[in-house]
Amino acid sequence: MEQKLYYQDAYMKSFTAELLKQEHDEDGRLYVVLSQTAFYPTGGGQPFDTGTLNAVKVVDVEETGGEIRHYIDAKLEESTEIEGEIDWERRFDHMQQHAGQHILSAAFEDLFGYKTVSFHLGKETLTIDLETESLSAHEAQAAEELANQIILENRPILTKWVNSEEVRRYKLRKELSVTEDIRLVIIPEFDYNGCGGTHPDSTGQVTSLKILGWERQKKMVRIEFVCGRRVLEQLGKKHTVLQELTALLNAPEQDMADAVKRMLEQRKELDKMIEESREQLLRYEAAELVDAGTGMIVSKVFQNRTIQELQKLARLLVSQAEDRVFLLAAENEDKLQFVFARGKQAEADLKRWNKEALAIIDGKGGGNDFLVQGGGRLIRGEQFLSQLLEKIR
Structure with a gap:
């Protein structure tokens, strides 16, 4: 030692x-x-x-x-x-965080009996896992307030080496992992804990503690928090974000939540209007394609259309022309996708046509007797439909 x-x-x-x-x-x-x-x-x-x-x-x-x-x-x-x-800045940061962990863990146990079962000190934040399956906002606030009260009181943080007999005099917060060279870290009348880490010599040097959030982990609750200089760093980051949002939303900080709610409601309405417009455009597109098509089989190549759009368009087409078959293909970035559909009065073995189509583009797909879809390697849509129609005929 x-x-x-x-x-x-x-x-x-x-x-x-x-x-x-x-x-x-x-x-x-x-x-x-x-x-x-x-x-x-x-x-x-x-x-x-x-x-x-x-x-x-x-x-x-x-x-x-x-x-x-x-x-x-x-x-x-x-x-x-x-x-x-x-590297003193790193060392003192670790001292602040480790001492803060002792204080917060003791606060949770003192107030609610929640024991700390693990601890992790990361680069930006640190966490403790509490032996409880739930935690309320009231409990978290109470523990944070007690921890900061202990910090503000500037109590001494003492270290003491004891043997297995002497350690029995102390009411330790957790069981010891060693039986020899036992080092206690003590905050008088608040926390007695076996620990081999480094700490400041008073709670005041932790300066402050802030809980950032918590989540359930299996049958425990994981608390994320910061101490000391990291509190100011977190405050600085959040303040910068708030300033940027204030300018973007054109609203003061206290009205920011209402401004975001209004914006989200407007976004929902806009999305609804866009979807209705798309549906209307698909109906117009289907009507034009039905009017322009001749013969039982009507084919069309599109650029950058999703498979969902092709499916909607295909269903609209066969509802307007039940005696026809529609072959729709889309050239989409790095692959070709297709949808085939037939009306109730049309005759076509779509499942066989689907196999023929997938063989041309080394693709995968599926469907039923009235609608099939698939996708595979990218080739020109006109070339794809030409080869397919040749096989069908």
């Missing part, structure tokens, strides 16, 4: 150490082991520290087989003395 300087002083930003080992791991990654280190390795839900060793970047830190491996992006020159520099 004496080699883990981050336990002696979480605020240590630089240190010196001796180089004990410089090797590649089983995956070929280069790492070094030092006589002592202030770099925190990944563990307990908290990510690793980054920084430099003799100006060489540290890209990962892991504790493996009792040694702390500092993975670096270039080989260190052989030297007995190493100058280590911690």
